Amino acid sequence: MKSFKVALAQFSPHIGNIEANVQKMIEQANQAKKQNADIIVFPELSTVGYPAEDLLLRPSISKRTAQAFEQLHTVKDIVMVFGFVNTTEDGQRYNSAAVMKDGQVLGVYNKQNLPNYSVFDEKRYFNEGHQHLVFEYLGHKFGVLICEDVWSLQTVQQLAQLNVESVLVLNASPYEVGKPQHRIATLQELARQINIHLVYTNQVGGQDDLIFDGSSFVINNTGDVVLRAESYKEQVYFIDYEIENKAYKAVTTAPALDTMAEIYQALVMATRDYVERSGFPGVILGLSGGIDSALTLAIAVDAIGAEKVQAVMMPYTYTSQISVEDAAEQAKRMGVTFGIAEIHPIVNSFMQTLFPFFGNSPADTTEENLQARARGTLLMGLSNKFGNLVLSTGNKSELSVGYCTLYGDMVGGFAVLKDVYKTIVFELAKYRNSLSETPVIPERVITRPPSAELRPDQKDQDSLPAYDVLDAILYAYIEEDQSQDDIIAKGFDKDVVEKIIKLVDRNEYKRRQGAIGPRITSRAFSRERRYPIVNGWKAGV
């Protein structure tokens, strides 16, 4: 028995790019060796990345994984614990961890608890393992678990009965608000209860709509948090196990982030990873003078730098002078390319072409949508010509009730605020402004009443309840699965609740065609709330 050093590789994989991921794993292992680490622990499925979805079903996954093992054989003098897709000879597939040293596989663990709820579909891909893995190294007894396993008390207790001292937990645990703290609080209790040290390594990085925050940690069997990695940062962390204390020695740990900082940085990382890993040279977005596009611009600049961000203002008759001024002012403060493209001639040409069909039918949302679609087509034209990704700027509140135009303001490849309610948009804007002496978002953008400016003197609150009321109803219905009757019983106006729920239900078709965007809540629209479009479910009980 002796002291030893563990490296936690808070690793950001490129999904599906096994060769590149393994190359980076080797570099991180060599870096750990230089720091005299004895063991390095990678996240769940680190070779292929999480979630690789149906790439896991491609027949060559086993051949590619075998090649990955060949590459990893070259690493010497350090124990590597990493995740991989384990295809057995009888064709079964497991979500597995390998323990490898000097090219020898010392043990393989197959994940026992496969989540198949929320954003997870692991039973589509994997079989369940039924056996624990325990290995002794440097006189210390290690167990291995993978993500969901550590949340099953039965699984953890079985492992504890094998006299394990430290459990290495490989994770790809997606972010949602408060999750970093929640994981630690729950597992502190567990470590104490079962008297085991926990080394928890999490994937970091954005993958499509999912954010992996990293936030890896080590908890001693006393429940003390002795290492806490920074969130949203790819880095290898180190910690020493001291034989004299039979415990890991605390290192300087990252402080927990305030909620708004936590969300803001999550959105920044998600945007950066999407843009860069999709190979776009930059982004373009429509700046309206409103708060959604203002916040999206700030996030984009923080993600990839002002020089890669282009903003376009596309005014029409109903666009107020204030909006034009504020948009220009923010673009100036943030140092991004800014252009103005009037859409009058385009809208007029549509109206003239449609006149023979429309006749004298009264104006309605059709004409509003034409404005939005003229703008969407302009942005896509600029995107097609110069290669920048269009960021769409809508928030979760408006996407919920369909206050957005399909093929209009919904155009884009990545919807930065897709899972951010409007009330949180305000908070995030204030948070971002608090970071610099000169607020990057002009104060007026935050304080004036929100408007889509698609009709004269239009205000969002003409047809919607105040955003705090709207968001409370949406939260109850979407996040908490409360029924219409339950929500009304909480004291909200009956007509308002009925209207809002009807709008949410009816706009599934719009959401289905919207861009993906980063998930920050426990019930995001995309892979997590799978509702049929044709749907006769009646609101009520």
Add this chain to the structure above:
Amino acid sequence: MKSFKVALAQFSPHIGNIEANVQKMIEQANQAKKQNADIIVFPELSTVGYPAEDLLLRPSISKRTAQAFEQLHTVKDIVMVFGFVNTTEDGQRYNSAAVMKDGQVLGVYNKQNLPNYSVFDEKRYFNEGHQHLVFEYLGHKFGVLICEDVWSLQTVQQLAQLNVESVLVLNASPYEVGKPQHRIATLQELARQINIHLVYTNQVGGQDDLIFDGSSFVINNTGDVVLRAESYKEQVYFIDYEIENKAYKAVTTAPALDTMAEIYQALVMATRDYVERSGFPGVILGLSGGIDSALTLAIAVDAIGAEKVQAVMMPYTYTSQISVEDAAEQAKRMGVTFGIAEIHPIVNSFMQTLFPFFGNSPADTTEENLQARARGTLLMGLSNKFGNLVLSTGNKSELSVGYCTLYGDMVGGFAVLKDVYKTIVFELAKYRNSLSETPVIPERVITRPPSAELRPDQKDQDSLPAYDVLDAILYAYIEEDQSQDDIIAKGFDKDVVEKIIKLVDRNEYKRRQGAIGPRITSRAFSRERRYPIVNGWKAGV
């Protein structure tokens, strides 16, 4: 022991509308009683319909199901076997069948085999059952299975060992080409092997992207098919069990359809059910003079009637006179409203607005996309004003390689040909023309070389291989999961294969924002081929 009569309710549920579904079940049960039926068998999950997706997770599902049972209690003098969501007191959820007579539940069966592959996600919603249900009625021993159960030899053999004479199989088995014949051929063999009569009732109707063909049947233990229901038709079928022969007595059965008839009728039903169940008064589509929109128009008319279909031709500089003539001619032959909207002024206004940004950069696909988006916006304007659903007209071949414009020709709520390869589009057009003396699609539309008409003298084959080659490569890559190397080894040109696969891989983002459309293959783009957008998987092995 005596003779008896079984009713097979080939039932088309409205997903989620439990009250309406149950009302219809009661009507069908009463109709069966009038025909002196002793038992009526409904499809899988008939109360809520299949697939109800995350509606199954709403807390009130148990309360709603209890109400459904109350309604069904009113049916007397006939045994009803129907599907429902069984929520037990400990909060477990099962995909179940109830046997009910005179308001008494005689037995409940929980599905044992839960498919969680392809389009299925049943492990997201249900627990597995572990017990068989056998009931005796009129001296005959019945077993009950639900869909996937009958494809598990182990499950079926266990049931057979309980001396069951007839198995009632409740199904929601989605259509794909050849599936109706495949089910029967496989289960004929099974019935003979285990010496059991099979009564197979399938859901019918379109639900979002899934088609349920019905095609219910009865197979005697000799392997003889004694009842074969029509595909795509909601109807109650009857069959007599004759005690003297210990077998079901053959009734006139529907002939198997030719492949093109089978596909065509599937698309017609899917389109009708989507339009009607979404509550649209009619549909609108852009008619280009090309074969895709021509076929889509024919399907739309056959689905909902010419008087509910509006076609619009939107010519530009590159639109040939032939196209305008053929579009007008087809519209006339089919008796639909037809309008022409020139898009020159719109495209010009976009070009002028974009000129300060574009400068003298050479024309590329940007300008082509502007044409497509001008058309898309016009269609959406007409849809918004008059309420008709936009049908999009793209086929699977072009969606695979991204030869379509997001927010342009991809606009629409339902993409009728989304899962139909171009080579099949040609076959279907010929098939539809063969049905009437005057072909509804002008011959020239079928025979001239396909073109998007977005550039002067453009032909699809300028930048794509011939469609039979393209479709063969796509089929191997998408449907058969073959690798790039495998496909090249089959003799296809290396450069062509590499280009096609790269295009398929790169265009996931486009497909993700496309409209849903009916699934007819074994690997449709939507819920069945779940690929990450950010994806570093390298083509090759």
